Amino acid sequence: xxxxxxxxxxxxxxxxxxxxxxxxxxxxxxxxxxxxxxxxxxxxxxxxxxxxxxxxxxxxxxxxxxxxxxxxxxxxxxxxxxxxxxxxxxxxxxxxxxxxxxxxxxxxxxxxxxxxxxxxxxxxxxxxxxxxxxxxxxxxxxxxxxxxxxxxxxxxxxxxxxxxxxxxxxxxxxxxxxxxxxxxxxxxxxxxxxxxxxxxxxxxxxxxxxxxxxxxxxxxxxxxxxxxxxxxxxxxxxxxxxxxxxxxxxxxxxx
Amino acid sequence: xxxxxxxxxxxxxxxxxxxxxxxxxxxxxxxxxxxxxxxxxxxxxxxxxxxxxxxxxxxxxxxxxxxxxxxxxxxxxxxxxxxxxxxxxxxxxxxxxxxxxxxxxxxxxxxxxxxxxxxxxxxxxxxxxxxxxxxxxxxxxxxxxxxxxxxxxxxxxxxxxxxxxxxxxxxxxxxxxxxxxxxxxxxxxxxxxxxxxxxxxxxxxxxxxxxxxxxxxxxxxxxxxxxxxxxxxxxxxxxxxxxxxxxxxxxxxxxxxxxxxxxxxxxxxx
Numbered sequence: 429x430x431x432x433x434x435x436x437x438x439x440x441x442x443x444x445x446x447x448x449x450x451x452x453x454x455x456x457x458x459x460x461x462x463x464x465x466x467x468x469x470x471x472x473x474x475x476x477x478x479x480x481x482x483x484x485x486x487x488x489x490x491x492x493x494x495x496x497x498x499x500x501x502x503x504x505x506x507x508x509x510x511x512x513x514x515x516x517x518x519x520x521x522x523x524x525x526x527x528x529x530x531x532x533x534x535x536x537x538x539x540x541x542x543x544x545x546x547x548x549x550x551x552x553x554x555x556x557x558x559x560x561x562x563x564x565x566x567x568x569x570x571x572x573x574x575x576x577x578x579x580x581x582x583x584x585x586x587x588x589x590x591x592x593x594x595x596x597x598x599x600x601x602x603x604x605x606x607x608x609x610x611x612x613x614x615x616x617x618x619x620x621x622x623x624x625x626x627x628x629x630x631x632x633x634x635x636x637x638x639x640x641x642x643x644x645x646x647x648x649x650x651x652x653x654x655x656x657x658x659x660x661x662x663x664x665x666x667x668x669x670x671x672x673x674x675x676x677x678x679x680x681x682x683x
Numbered sequence: 684x685x686x687x688x689x690x691x692x693x694x695x696x697x698x699x700x701x702x703x704x705x706x707x708x709x710x711x712x713x714x715x716x717x718x719x720x721x722x723x724x725x726x727x728x729x730x731x732x733x734x735x736x737x738x739x740x741x742x743x744x745x746x747x748x749x750x751x752x753x754x755x756x757x758x759x760x761x762x763x764x765x766x767x768x769x770x771x772x773x774x775x776x777x778x779x780x781x782x783x784x785x786x787x788x789x790x791x792x793x794x795x796x797x798x799x800x801x802x803x804x805x806x807x808x809x810x811x812x813x814x815x816x817x818x819x820x821x822x823x824x825x826x827x828x829x830x831x832x833x834x835x836x837x838x839x840x841x842x843x844x845x846x847x848x849x850x851x852x853x854x855x856x857x858x859x860x861x862x863x864x865x866x867x868x869x870x871x872x873x874x875x876x877x878x879x880x881x882x883x884x885x886x887x888x889x890x891x892x893x894x895x896x897x898x899x900x901x902x903x904x905x906x907x908x909x910x911x912x913x914x915x916x917x918x919x920x921x922x923x924x925x926x927x928x929x930x931x932x933x934x935x936x937x938x939x940x941x942x943x944x945x946x947x948x949x950x951x952x953x
Binding site (some may be wrong): 442477480481503506509511513514515517518519520533535536579587636 | 735833
């Protein structure tokens with residue numbers, strides 16, 4: 429579904445953020461990217477939708493090369509995606525319902541009644557039922573993020589990209605978001621790519637986990653084998669969140 | 684069109700000449716980007732009558748015209764008063780103070796009306812536009828629009844440009860009218876010119892050409908303010924500091940371009 433082929437990304441200061449990154453994500457898969465801050469997780473995500481272009485290599489989505497797409501081809505590819513930004517990225521002058529309805533109003537011919545029904549369903553799914561009339565500035569950071577998630581899924585896209593979906597959320601809401609990601613994938617066959625630091629979330633929902641470090645993919649493994657990883661960077665990351673080789677949340681690094 | 688610029692990967696310039704060349708190349712690139720925004724927004728005017736776009740244009744028009752009315756009123760009235768006082772005092776030395784109305788009318792219609800309306804709207808509305816779009820850029824709201832496949836130029840620039848190209852000429856005409864009125868008050872109270880004489884002389888000098896050229900200037904200022912303000916907004920980076928910089932740069936650039944465009948239009952018609 430999504431394929432990275434030897435992608436390298438260098439920024440203006442000469443810093444190589446991605447270094448010959450290659451992997452493939454299957455249709456309907458929940459693929460999680462973890463790694464320390466500044467290792468290029470969000471940069472990887474932004475390449476999938478061409479908010480960034482590789483310095484070398486290419487990214488394809490469903491066989492179409494997104495790295496070279498422009499105009500209508502890029503529009504067609506982007507219409508297959510939903511994207512949850514770290515901050516939610518809601519338009520400040522619109523209320524929550526109008527923000528969630530925005531892609532439906534702008535890109536579909538649905539009636540206002542149908543739009544309202546789908547907006548209510550999306551807000552309900554993220555636990556924001558009844559908050560449609562609130563302005564983004566009246567919501568907490570976590571609620572803004574959930575409203576952003578509602579906007580990302582309201583068009584029922586084929587692929588949803590989640591940039592830190594649970595950061596800043598309380599544990600109960602985090603697990604609710606995890607369940608929503610799983611549910612969207614199993615019920616609608618949505619392909620999900622999740623960037624997170626939350627290993628509990630990653631281990632709970634992922635089909636595969638990719639560990640990034642120093643701009644390279646250090647490991648791509650299912651959760652069961654990822655927690656037994658012996659790669660030093662992955663082990664340090666797991667140990668830092670009290671994940672042992674037996675499982676998560678046993679607060680010891682003794683083996 | 685895309686409004687997001689990727690950080691460029693290029694080596695640092697090694698000497699002053701390279702820095703100069705880089706600066707010039709960047710300047711040309713930014714002029715090209717601003718021109719693209721302007722012409723793309725003009726191309727999007729065909730969507731201006733869609734219900735949601737129309738509502739947004741009316742909202743922007745309210746911001747540009749109605750909310751700017753108090754400051755434009757004060758500026759216009761005092762500009763008229765200052766003009767009348769300065770010109771009237773000079774004319775009185777030749778016993779020609781009755782002609783103050785003619786001079787105030789000519790100055791306001793040809794230059795001061797569109798110029799002052801342009802400057803006030805650039806400082807108030809243009810700065811607010813740059814700050815708003817700049818904040819959207821640093822909060823990734825512009826990126827969100829692009830991912831939703833909503834053209835930021837059609838969605839954000841077109842309504843603002845449509846509102847400004849209507850509002851600046853309207854404000855220019857209003858500035859002229861109020862300026863002439865301000866001049867009348869000073870002429871009557873300070874220079875003892877009868878009301879009727881002042882207005883008779885003013886209307887004798889209210890040439891049709893001066894009126895239309897003034898409105899044409901104001902119309903162009905509308906394009907300039909919308910383009911510059913939105914361009915600086917889209918180019919904002921580095922958080923709150925960047926928003927402040929974008930706002931300042933939009934005001935400075937607008938002021939300079941209003942002066943330059945004003946001169947060349949005057950040169951073209953007179």
